[in-house]
Amino acid sequence: MMKKSVNTRRRILETAIRLFNGKGTKTVTTNHIAAAVGISPGNLYYHFRSKKDIIHGILDLMDECGFEAIKRIESKNAPLSLETIEHKFRVIQEINWRFRFFKRELPSLIMNDPALKVRFKKSHDVILFMLRDSMVRYSEAGLLMKMNDGEMDLLSHELWLVILFWLNYLEISGMKVTKKNIEMGSNLLREIIKSKMMATTRHKV
Amino acid sequence: MMKKSVNTRRRILETAIRLFNGKGTKTVTTNHIAAAVGISPGNLYYHFRSKKDIIHGILDLMDECGFEAIKRIESKNAPLSLETIEHKFRVIQEINWRFRFFKRELPSLIMNDPALKVRFKKSHDVILFMLRDSMVRYSEAGLLMKMNDGEMDLLSHELWLVILFWLNYLEISGMKVTKKNIEMGSNLLREIIKSKMMATTRHKV
DNA sequence: GTCTATAAGCGGATAGAC
DNA sequence: GTCTATCCGCTTATAGAC
Numbered sequence: 001m002m003k004k005s006v007n008t009r010r011r012i013l014e015t016a017i018r019l020f021n022g023k024g025t026k027t028v029t030t031n032h033i034a035a036a037v038g039i040s041p042g043n044l045y046y047h048f049r050s051k052k053d054i055i056h057g058i059l060d061l062m063d064e065c066g067f068e069a070i071k072r073i074e075s076k077n078a079p080l081s082l083e084t085i086e087h088k089f090r091v092i093q094e095i096n097w098r099f100r101f102f103k104r105e106l107p108s109l110i111m112n113d114p115a116l117k118v119r120f121k122k123s124h125d126v127i128l129f130m131l132r133d134s135m136v137r138y139s140e141a142g143l144l145m146k147m148n149d150g151e152m153d154l155l156s157h158e159l160w161l162v163i164l165f166w167l168n169y170l171e172i173s174g175m176k177v178t179k180k181n182i183e184m185g186s187n188l189l190r191e192i193i194k195s196k197m198m199a200t201t202r203h204k205v
Numbered sequence: 206m207m208k209k210s211v212n213t214r215r216r217i218l219e220t221a222i223r224l225f226n227g228k229g230t231k232t233v234t235t236n237h238i239a240a241a242v243g244i245s246p247g248n249l250y251y252h253f254r255s256k257k258d259i260i261h262g263i264l265d266l267m268d269e270c271g272f273e274a275i276k277r278i279e280s281k282n283a284p285l286s287l288e289t290i291e292h293k294f295r296v297i298q299e300i301n302w303r304f305r306f307f308k309r310e311l312p313s314l315i316m317n318d319p320a321l322k323v324r325f326k327k328s329h330d331v332i333l334f335m336l337r338d339s340m341v342r343y344s345e346a347g348l349l350m351k352m353n354d355g356e357m358d359l360l361s362h363e364l365w366l367v368i369l370f371w372l373n374y375l376e377i378s379g380m381k382v383t384k385k386n387i388e389m390g391s392n393l394l395r396e397i398i399k400s401k402m403m404a405t406t407r408h409k410v
Numbered sequence: 411g412t413c414t415a416t417a418a419g420c421g422g423a424t425a426g427a428c
Numbered sequence: 429g430t431c432t433a434t435c436c437g438c439t440t441a442t443a444g445a446c
Binding site: 157 | 312322362378379389392
Binding site: 030 | 438439440441442443
């Protein structure tokens with residue numbers, strides 16, 4: 001009996017993700033989700049207190065994915081290289097794509113949900129710190145040029161901005177979200193980092 | 206009699222902008238707008254066919270602002286310099302700020318309104334072309350390093366991405382949208398362009 | 411756990427008086 | 429041009445049977 005419930009819960013989440021990605025969280029109603037899952041609205045509300053609760057459930061899933069991705073990436077004991085960075089970018093973009101409604105609506109969602117604002121801010125700070133830390137290590141290893149704190153901050157923000165919004169940029173540009181166009185974001189990141197490379201190491205890439 | 210109508214129309218638009226900026230286009234209803242203007246819902250629908258019509262009316266206003274801004278900027282006969290670029294960025298950010306609901310919801314709005322998608326795509330192409338053209342001229346003038354077409358494209362996309370999403374980035378980062386933080390976006394643009402400058406000209410800035 | 415039925419309210423939008 | 433009144437559909441969410 002318990003097992004069936006867990007599955008239904010999961011199916012609601014997966015269906016909601018699919019519909020939200022297609023039409024947005026405001027357009028898609030709890031009734032739509034229930035219908036698409038093939039259950040009654042009442043049943044949906046047995047598993048989730050509210051629509052907001054569904055969204056937060058999806059975010060739990062997303063965080064899980066992100067956590068696993070980080071483990072996978074770090075456990076590879078990857079060397080400090082452009083390839084490593086680009087690989088990370090691709091992994092992150094896969095998550096961004098799977099939950100694309102989220103980044104797409106991020107500013108709006110945050111604006112209308114203080115709890116979400118706090119929640120995202122935490123992830124944001126962690127990721128930004130990790131990114132910055134990576135860059136500092138690259139710099140100390142002599143791969144990137146020496147930068148002061150302000151320059152490091154700016155570089156981190158720049159990279160994170162591209163990672164966060166690249167899919168959105170593709171969407172509004174009318175470009176299809178294809179492997180090739182996602183690759184373009186990867187190229188962009190490489191260009192950004194290459195421009196900070198030591199002249200002595202730059203020819204190697 | 207005609208005059209009063211024009212004023213009401215304008216008041217509806219200005220009020221809608223304010224409310225949309227604060228709570229988003231989905232949360233703010235036509236009733237909210239009418240109440241905030243101090244008119245009846247029926248009267249609002251005398252001036253606008255639909256809610257979508259209001260949004261498009263706002264965009265007409267925005268385009269007007271953009272057009273005037275471009276005239277202002279170009280008429281100054283500005284020299285090719287970093288300062289000119291940063292000045293342009295600030296002018297654009299003022300418009301982005303005044304109509305901030307738009308860029309904030311851009312991917313969602315486009316998704317649910319095909320006419321808007323076409324409309325924005327046109328602006329997008331024009332601006333991207335202008336940006337690219339600027340960069341090519343800077344390059345030909347010997348201020349920027351020589352780049353091939355692909356590199357030029359990537360640089361243009363990068364600059365446009367930052368311009369488009371910088372305010373969004375501030376919002377989701379939990380940073381206040383202050384003059385100082387907007388300035389940070391300006392700094393970022395400068396860093397991006399500086400990294401493409403000729404070694405011989407770089408020291409001048 | 412899942413269903414049916416339904417409450418309660420709000421949304422966009424219109425008709426017709428003034 | 430503006431208002432009052434109102435319709436209809438849809439939305440979130442709950443009550444209670446099975």
